[in-house]
Amino acid sequence: MEATTRLMSAEAPGPLTVQAIDEHAAQLLRQFTAHRREALRELLDKHCGYFDPDLDLDLLVDQIYGTLWYRLLLGHASLDDTTAGALANTVLTRTTDTATKPGPNPDDLPET
Numbered sequence: 629m630e631a632t633t634r635l636m637s638a639e640a641p642g643p644l645t646v647q648a649i650d651e652h653a654a655q656l657l658r659q660f661t662a663h664r665r666e667a668l669r670e671l672l673d674k675h676c677g678y679f680d681p682d683l684d685l686d687l688l689v690d691q692i693y694g695t696l697w698y699r700l701l702l703g704h705a706s707l708d709d710t711t712a713g714a715l716a717n718t719v720l721t722r723t724t725d726t727a728t729k730p731g732p733n734p735d736d737l738p739e740t
Contacts, residue, residue, distance in 0.1 A: 664693070
């Protein structure tokens with residue numbers, strides 16, 4: 629179990645890690661993704677009053693970018709406006725703290 633945990637830790641390179649091919653490219657990718665993650669985290673944090681107070685915003689960032697990277701790397705489905713709208717709708721409806729504040733109405737989202 630310890631070896632499995634270590635292999636799946638953030639420090640251990642995974643099988644799709646650019647680092648295995650080119651350390652410079654890996655560093656650029658880390659910087660790019662860190663900047664994008666920070667921007668999304670700030671956006672979510674700015675509007676966190678709408679979210680369930682127990683919501684882990686860092687995990688939500690992983691889930692949102694996970695869709696992008698999964699589809700980009702594996703190519704099993706498209707990255708398009710329909711996907712973006714569905715993901716935004718899921719985030720808004722599944723993470724909103726409706727017990728204390730009404731969240732954004734998914735019907736008010738722009739048509740995709």
